[in-house]
Amino acid sequence: MADVYSWLGRKMFAKKGWRDPLKAPRAVERFRADLREWLQREVAGDVDRLDQAHEEAHQMEVLRKGARAGWLTLLVPTRYGGEFRLMDFFRHGLLKGVVFTEELAAACSGVAVLYGAHTLGLLPLFLSFDPKILKKFLPEVAKSCRGERPGLFAFAITEPSAGSDVEDPEGSKGARLTTFARRKDGGYVLNGRKCFISGGNLAEFVTVFAALDKARGVESWTAFVVRRGTPGFSVGRIEDKMGQRASPAAELIFEDVFVPDDHRVGPEGDGWRLNQQTLDLSRPGVGAIALGAARSAFEKTLAWARGQGHLSDRLWQHELGDIAMKLEAGRTLVWRAAVTFPPDPALSAMSKCFASDVAMEACSRLIDLTAPFGAARPFGLEKAYRDVKLTQIYEGTNQIQRLKIAEPWLADGGGASA
Ligand SMILES: Cc1cc2nc3c(=O)[nH]c(=O)nc-3n(C[C@H](O)[C@H](O)[C@H](O)COP(=O)(O)OP(=O)(O)OC[C@H]3O[C@@H](n4cnc5c(N)ncnc54)[C@H](O)[C@@H]3O)c2cc1C
Numbered sequence: 454m455a456d457v458y459s460w461l462g463r464k465m466f467a468k469k470g471w472r473d474p475l476k477a478p479r480a481v482e483r484f485r486a487d488l489r490e491w492l493q494r495e496v497a498g499d500v501d502r503l504d505q506a507h508e509e510a511h512q513m514e515v516l517r518k519g520a521r522a523g524w525l526t527l528l529v530p531t532r533y534g535g536e537f538r539l540m541d542f543f544r545h546g547l548l549k550g551v552v553f554t555e556e557l558a559a560a561c562s563g564v565a566v567l568y569g570a571h572t573l574g575l576l577p578l579f580l581s582f583d584p585k586i587l588k589k590f591l592p593e594v595a596k597s598c599r600g601e602r603p604g605l606f607a608f609a610i611t612e613p614s615a616g617s618d619v620e621d622p623e624g625s626k627g628a629r630l631t632t633f634a635r636r637k638d639g640g641y642v643l644n645g646r647k648c649f650i651s652g653g654n655l656a657e658f659v660t661v662f663a664a665l666d667k668a669r670g671v672e673s674w675t676a677f678v679v680r681r682g683t684p685g686f687s688v689g690r691i692e693d694k695m696g697q698r699a700s701p702a703a704e705l706i707f708e709d710v711f712v713p714d715d716h717r718v719g720p721e722g723d724g725w726r727l728n729q730q731t732l733d734l735s736r737p738g739v740g741a742i743a744l745g746a747a748r749s750a751f752e753k754t755l756a757w758a759r760g761q762g763h764l765s766d767r768l769w770q771h772e773l774g775d776i777a778m779k780l781e782a783g784r785t786l787v788w789r790a791a792v793t794f795p796p797d798p799a800l801s802a803m804s805k806c807f808a809s810d811v812a813m814e815a816c817s818r819l820i821d822l823t824a825p826f827g828a829a830r831p832f833g834l835e836k837a838y839r840d841v842k843l844t845q846i847y848e849g850t851n852q853i854q855r856l857k858i859a860e861p862w863l864a865d866g867g868g869a870s871a
Contacts, residue, residue, distance in 0.1 A: 475785070480541075481549050485556055491522055492560040500561045503699035504836055507691065512655060512699060515564060516605065520598035524568055525605070527553065528575055533587065534595030547734070547791040551741040555784075558745025562840040563699025565742045570651035570700065573735050574606025574660045577676050577727040580734075581719035589715060590658065590678065597657070607656035609647040609705055610728055616649075619662070620732065620849040621856050625671040625725070632707065634663040634675060640713040641677065646689070646706055649847075653703035654688040657681050661707070662724045674724025678716045685710040696839030729798070732848055736801040737790040740808030743844040744783050747812035750837035751776060754819045754827070772822055776815045783808035799858045806854035809844040816841050 477485070495518050502511065519525055527550070529535020541549065550572075557565035575594075578586050597604035610619045618628035632645025643663055653659060659679045666673040679686055689704030719727055755773065763769045783804075790797070790804035816838040820827045827834045845851045 475788070477548060477552060478545055481545060481552055484549060485552050488553060488556050492556065495519075495522075496560050496564055500564075500699075503561060503563055505698070507693070507698065507701065509655065509701070512567060512701065513602070515699070516567060516603050516655070517601070519568055520603035523598075524553070525571055525598050525603055526595050528572055528579070529591050529595050530587075533591035535591065545792065546794055547737060548788060551737050551787055551791045554738045554741040555745040555748070555787075558742040558840075559749040560745075561699055562742050562746040562837075562844075563697040565745065566651055566697050566700035569735075569738060569742065570607050571605045571656075572738075573608040573651070573731065574656065574658065576731040576734055577608070577660050577718050578678075580727050580730045581676075581723070583719060585715070586678075586718055594658075602657070604657040605652055605655055607650050607653045607659045608731070609650045609653065609659050609661045611647060611649050613646055613648050617850060617853050619671060619728065621853045622729075622860065623856065628670055630664045630667075630670055632661070632663045633667065634665055634677065634712070636665075637711065640711055641675075641717070643677065643679065643685075643707040643710040643712055646704065648690075648704045649692060649702045650705050651700050651702055651847075653705045654691060654701055659686075659705060660718065661705075662728060663707075664724075665721060671725050673722055674728065675721050676718035676724045676727050677712045678718060679707070679710060679712055680716075683710055683712070694843070696836070696841070696843050730796075733796045733798045733801045736805035736848055736854075737787045739844050739848050740783060740787040740790070740804040740806075743809040743812035743841050744780060744787065746837045746840045746844075747780055747815040750816050750819050750834050751780065753833050754823055757823060757826075757832070769822070772818060776818055779811040780815055783811045799861055802849070802854040802857035805844075805848065806851045806858075809841065810851060812841045813838075813845060 496515065499511070499515065503515065516525070523536050526535035528537050530537045530539070554565050554569060557568060578590065594604045594606070612619070612631050614629040614631060618625055632643070632647060634641040634643045643661065645663060647653070647661065650659070657680065661677050661679050662674050663677065664670055664673045665675055685708040687706045687708075689706050692702040694702055751773075758764050758769055758773070787804045787808050790800045793800055816834065820834050820838060823832065823834065826832055829835070849857065
């Protein structure tokens with residue numbers, strides 16, 4: 454006898470084309486399946502080496518393979534030679550982006566950052582809404598992705614003495630900025646330093662934020678595209694960091710770097726807006742990186758526990774059930790932020806903060822559960838633990854995300870009296 458759900462499915466939902474609104478559309482699921490197959494073929498065998506050695510040539514090789522598969526031009530509109538169709542954005546917002554990122558991170562979250570840093574560097578150009586700047590750089594990016602050296606972008610806001618201050622509106626008022634641009638005929642001269650810039654040493658183009666006026670600080674922030682090889686622009690220290698080691702974080706040095714007018718992104722003083730809107734768009738992606746890494750750790754633990762016969766144990770059921778529930782809640786929040794239009798800054802902050810916190814908790818508990826084996830490198834959990842920790846830090850630490858969530862409540866002066 455048919456049950457009520459199959460009857461409803463036949464009678465109504467099948468005819469009306471009903472679809473679970475919280476499920477990725479079929480086109481996105483197909484994309485996920487192709488991507489998984491590609492990751493298995495092209496990346497899985499390289500993960501250990503990418504994690505252990507800092508080899509620029511090897512990192513570039515992974516980027517080159519991804520560029521040829523189209524992964525570096527997902528955001529570049531088809532009219533400039535990329536894969537981006539506005540219609541897809543109308544249909545599912547940034548969902549394809551977060552699915553892409555979670556899958557990459559499940560394979561290796563360092564690789565997810567390697568590709569993600571490029572997207573982050575490109576976003577201010579789109580948000581400037583200036584067709585001239587898009588036309589200037591995007592065709593070159595698309596063309597280079599078919600060649601030997603993909604024209605990567607990187608995003609540079611952090612300075613040695615200004616990290617959270619350039620991500621939190623309150624802190625920004627007192628930010629101790631050190632990177633400045635001054636007007637010169639036909640352009641600007643940049644001086645200063647940026648640090649921890651993901652992919653900064655590999656990038657062909659860096660989207661750099663610099664203040665025009667010391668007194669006005671970030672209010673005078675302006676974004677510029679600086680090309681690799683421009684006189685005065687050099688790469689300093691590459692950080693030897695705990696996780697996501699496939700993605701280098703570089704110090705960038707600007708000494709009297711001349712940047713022509715047509716490399717300015719948006720009008721003068723538009724930098725703060727571009728920075729904030731970029732982070733609002735990209736933070737769900739950071740949540741997706743954390744979830745991808747934690748999901749992979751979870752799957753490894755589940756397979757191991759099954760092999761050891763632990764799954765019949767109530768303690769294991771309780772622990773794995775609780776972890777699965779939190780990761781799923783994180784994903785729901787990330788997806789909700791990804792399909793919200795226009796992007797909601799508080800929701801973006803929640804998705805990044807919650808997903809990275811639950812992913813961190815998951816990795817820690819999975820190592821506890823599988824100890825001592827889970828603490829050893831071959832198990833794969835310690836890499837996830839090291840990798841996920843960084844998602845609580847970049848694009849605004851999770852302390853700063855909590856301030857961001859509270860920001861709308863302060864708009865009216867914080868409600869001095871109730
Ligand atoms: C792996 C990695 C990749 C990165 N990639 C990039 C990149 O591509 N581009 C880029 O520009 N930057 C990048 N960063 C830099 C990153 O965004 C900053 O490290 C981050 O914003 C924190 O800034 P900070 O390091 O200056 O720390 P600080 O701002 O000095 O913060 C130190 C501590 O104080 C806390 N804190 C600060 N202010 C407050 C406050 N008001 N209330 C409560 N707590 C507060 C912070 O939460 C933190 O715990 C990267 C960093 C890492 C680790």
